Amino acid sequence: MIEKTSPRADRILLLAFVAAVLLGPILLAPFGAGYPDLLQKFAIFGIFAIGFNILFGLTGYLSFGHAAFLGVGSYAAVWSFKLLSMNVVPAVIFAVIVAGLFSAVIGYISLRRSGIYFSILTLAFAQMSYNLAYSVLTPITNGETGLQITLGDPRVLDSVSNDGGLPVTNLFGLAMNQTWETALLGMTLHFNAGFYFCALLLIAAFYISMRIFRSPFGMMLRAVKSNQNRMSYTGLNIRPYMLSAFMISGMYAGLAGGLLAATDPLAGAERMQWTASGEVVLMTILGGAGTLIGPVLGAGIIKYAENVFSSFNDQILAGFFDFLPDSLASALVWAASAFVGDGWQLTLGIIFMVIVTFLPGGLMEGVNRIRKWHEQRQRGNDLSSCSAKPAE
Amino acid sequence: MAILSVRNVNKNFGGLAALADVNLKVEEGMVHAIIGPNGAGKSTLLNCFVGRLDPDTGSVDFDGTSLLGLKPHEINQAGISRVFQTPEIFGELTLVENVMISAFAKRDGAFKLNGWREVWRAQDIHGLAMETLSDLGLAGFSLNNAGQLSRGDKRRLELAMCLVQKPKLLLLDEPTAGMARADTNRTISLLKEIAGRGITMIVIEHDMHVVFSLADRISVLSQGTIIAEDLPEKIKGNPRVQEAYLGGAHL
Amino acid sequence: ASYTNEPKGSTVTFGFNVPQTGAYADEGADELRAYELAVEHLNGEGDGGMMGTFSSKALKGNGVLGKKVVYVTGDTQTKSDAARASARRMIEADGAIMVTGGSSSGVAVAVQGLCQEVGVIFMAGLTHSNDTTGKDRKANGFRHFFNAYMSGAALAPVLKSNYGSDRKAYHLTADYTWGWTQEESIAAATEALGWETVNKVRTPLGAGDFSQYITPVLNSGADVLILNHYGRDMVNSLTQAVQFGLRDKQVNGKNFEIVVPLYSRLMAQGAGKNVNGIFGSTNWHWSLQDEASQAFVKSFGQKYGFPPSQAAHTCYSQAILYADACERAGTFNPCGVVEALEDFEFDGLGNGPTLYRGADHQCFKDVLVVKGKENPSSQFDLLEVVEVVPVANVTYAPDHPMFAGGDLGSCNAGV
Amino acid sequence: MSPSAASATIGAKEASDPAYVSVRGIHAYYNESYIVQGVSFDIREGEIVALLGRNGAGKTSTLRTLARVDNPALRQGEIWLDQKPLHQMKAFEAAQSGIGLVPEDRRIISGLTVEENLQLAQIAPPKGWSIERVYELFPRLAERRRQDGVTMSGGEQQMLAIARALVRDVKLLLLDEPYEGLAPVIVQEIEKTLQQIKGLSMTTIIVEQNAIAALNLADRAIILDMGQIVFDGTATEVLENAELRQEYLAI
């Protein structure tokens, strides 16, 4: 065995991941997260975070401007919808290419520095992109409102004429907003074309990142994080390694941006703001930087809080505490309402603090601890008869 | 033929002349030791060979081409590997990964976008790495993180990383410092064996036992200048060296 | 189902999408209060508020079309993306039949576009840009609030009578869509009076300290400063303009004046004493004495202990108008609702007789010109209404150049 | 338990006076790796003990445990120095109670000059030699007093590290490989210095790969292997016991 992980464990992980993703609409429905928009967001931000993790998790270079690539990807995709066709394939390809080129330029410059200086350079580029997109570049970006498709767009490849309604994004005719609904145990399940498109790409993105993690290239990236000095004296040129990693993660971001547009054809400037860059950093750390699954989990938690916690209002809370006596129920509603609805960010802040304080290394650390504890208990059971002899 | 030739190298740090007009020729296949008091400029000289420092004036030629202005990785790719005075390793990676990285660098050059085939498929590189590790008595820890090694073991790991590259010239800055006697002896025989394969070496060492067991030739550096260069037996008898460096130490 | 989210049970779900975080969170909170009040009234609880004064008597206080109104809420964060995500949740997961709310034009345009795509009705909350019912107008979207053009048209005569027709104006404008349409509208209106525009300067959104934009005004020869800012930007730029002594200045032999085209009470509160005597326009104010406004203030004040803001008023009205349209159409089908709302004339919601114009889905009604009050009697009494500009003076043609380029398209019922 | 009571229960090894340093069954861990496995010994005031063993035997870890740094973590056992319970203290308190560690990798503080490194050592009580007196011992440091400490040569750094202990009034000096990387002349100088310190009867534990040199200095020797004590006796006993030397020291 060369690594601490075995190819077999990886295969199991991959299969579990595929199953979990494809069954997402069923697994998440009981949590009120089984509707197309949120499912799509999980997949898309999962891709974004996986890509970010290739850069940050492996090399330790903390980019604080990755949202710029997400935004550029979105703009590219919407322009593809406006100029070429409502088909998502060219849009997504275009998004990845444009984001790749953009990240090549920014990466080339920013990677001249390391550590915090690198972070601030990437932040500065992203903020410039954001500010310009918001104002001066309005002809390209449509400013604050965001770039949308309109009835008057040329769309040279789409012969489909429209009957006054806005055209929808599609995959060779399969509309992205197509949803099949069924009922199960009193829940409505939504199987949405857009989600499955994103999900397949998420699986591909995950698989690629897994290969990268296990490859010599991935090992070199970890070496960059560990000791750059030793690396160059070992005959390795750090710059191209870093630039490749940066571009790969930039293209992941572009893909995510393209998918955001593919599932909901709008590209807003705030996608490029530092808060958006910060969000993917938080997702990755929250889940566990450098782990394969962690970033996807982190993305899920943040998006869940943003979309579901914020939707709880007093009416819904009152429903929860229905069974209690009135005075107690209303006290609980009052207390709980500080943490949901307009207080959802408070909850998110507390989650951040609690997780990072008690689980250094993020959520995956928690998963590992549970697994270890479980294994120990099992080993304890297995070996209870013969005297345990710990291996050296 | 001289594989490395250093001519009139000067290096100043502020007002301090760390190297003053140093000339040095290292013959191919030789083990050339550089000794001298602390702060004489030995490490500084080595840094000038590997691109860590640029000399203020003078030239450094390796195998017929100038090393000046080359980046560290280019110098390594040209065939020079180095062991540092304080061990430089990949602390968060396992021992075998440390050595494999070195082996990949040798095989694939300074950069290769090798992101698809898993590491474990590279059985040849792995075999090479394990072999080198067991040469140095580290095979048993191959899956430990390098950062957890004791210091002597770190140095051996660094040596393994250099050896796996089969360099033309190996630079060793105090390779046995902090090593237990037994290991020092083992390292001496290992280095002798390597020297036997025709790898040229420059060794900086304060342990005279090591120096005199290995060196074919010795240069003595003091206050930035070479004060003597000769065969080991001659150096032992040289009064200037005695005074400046050995101070009558029993050898 | 024959249209998106056709209600099947005994309830119908409204989606209230308001800013709960970010700079407009207070506006959002007030909007939500108004919506909750509207739901009470629609379901026949409480005193009925403006349902009593509303000229259409279709609503019976038993919900809408016999179905009890329930609602879901979400946070727009005043970001297009977040607002759309939140609206999609309401539509996809909660089965909302309509979406309403919001506190910025960017969000309104973005959510309106979404509602058009999926086939639900969007009843805009606070949005003042000409584009919402101009170049970005949509068949499924409706705006009760007034707009930048109307602000300009209403303010101009008041400015003329107070400050004369020989003035030099300097504009500071928030550098985004709403700011630009606001600047265009007020500049056009004042230039028509004979005012000269000295300069139009764009300021970045959220600049905080505007001193570097204000000092050039000092010696520019201008004698009026027009602040095309809203929210925090307006609070800061106004406070700082006053701090730089602009109001004490004499230029060209006249008193230097400051104008804030779009006012709100919450903003006035943030700017404190600095608003004294400064003119601006607003959609509605709680001190209005007509019967409808009084009824609304009473209903809202009794429930919450303070008077409603214009945001609350417009959102309440939108909820009632939507419900009423369904009732009159006899269906929740968006296309039916659109038909019922288009060219609908009504009264009794606070701004006098009002038209929901079919050509662009914009409401036409009286606009208030207000002035910062010198001696407020309470923390809510910050603005005084100086003039109620009749609707005729602020009406424009649907193809007015400032609104051109849009196309309603046709109503979309989804599915 | 008081130290006297502790040693009383242990037995009559040091019959009359209570041990100056008393280490009782210490167990220390790096996270989950169990490194120091129940080490106990006593040292009389003024005694010099050589702590010997192979690479990775746990010598450094033992010294670090005595100095009460966070890693390795002491999980069990007691450490008494001059009646003070070091095991209940943090590193800085232990240092104020008289522990002085000269670490193996020197740990010169970057960004501070040589002189600032020394001044830093004098901030907390107890104060020892004056800086001027240290400069007399190491004129090299005086020359370099304004230089950033970490840019000095390896040997110079070692001098500074020892000097840093001397400017504090150390009751128990822990030297981790003080001769490593030093030229023979300097080794002799430092040996001389240590002999002087011995004259001051400063209690010392010295870890050194150069066992002969260490044993020349020491009164007593302890040999560690795999984190446990395998020998505790006089220096001469070690020198005379060829088997022991062969097995653990390879000399």
Added chain:
Amino acid sequence: MDAILLQILNGFDKGSAYALIALGLTLIFGTLGVVNFAHGALFMLGAFCAVAVNKLLSLDIVTLSETQTTAWGTPLEIRTPYAEVWFGEIGSVLVDYSVPLSILVAIPVMLIIGVVMERGLIKHFYKRPHAEQILVTFGLAIVLQEIIKAWFGANPIPQPAPGSLRGMIDFGAAVGFEAGSVVYPLWRLVYFLFAFVIIGAVFAFLQFTTLGMVIRAGMADRETVGLLGIDIDKRFTLVFGIAAVVAGLAGVMYTPILSPDYHLGMDFLVLSFVVVVVGGMGSLSGAVLAGFLLGILQSFASMNEIKQVIPGIDQIIIYLVAVVVLLARPRGLLGRKGVMES
């Protein structure tokens, strides 16, 4: 010319704010090595000290009117501030001077907040990766922000400067310009002077005391400093406390310039990191220098003459300068080697 002088004054004023915030941040970030995303929140808390003091001083005695009613029919509340009831004239002076008075409150409050924050939370994160420091401090910032929002609402709350400091002064006349050509708000000059004093005090405290050296040493190698008998933890707490006080005071005095709201901190957060890094990690004087440099350049970039040549330059100037400086000087203006470079 007078326009340029005015912009220079603006630049100094902005620069004072940037420099003060960056000064506190660089103590925590450049010196202790903690990436403190809650620093903006500390600035915001300082500003809300002023709000709270003002609120307290103008706490009302509420009596219900017997004759008047509100628009919704309840009796009108008549409010008279306690301060005025109890102290009369002096009371209203107190209210008028609430902003400068808040300094007295803000110093102990911010010190306590800083110390509690460090002891309770940050302490455990010195040795943790920067990424985790970001997560925990960002979480903390959100929590603090939401608490303020819950108490004070989201709307800005105006804090007027004292009446006597509210006016303008003819700065131009003082430096030999035509009278009335360069007039500048008095309070902004007060802010500038205030910043100057605070910056000087912090410098003196850290530069001319051994504490500064100990802190630097502790940052480079905590363990070794501990081995030299120094209780570095205690000193780190103190530094954190000082940084919180500096941030808080910067916030207090800024309120008349910028009406505070709960989001104030986030708006300054990114900017302050940029300032610190442009100044160079670990350098206090670098942070101050960068603060003034960016302030002045930002003011100039906003001049119409320049905006006409390069549209949008005022929106990106800070970041543009950051890029240029960091490319030209690897460690910012005055950065030290080895601080936060990996």
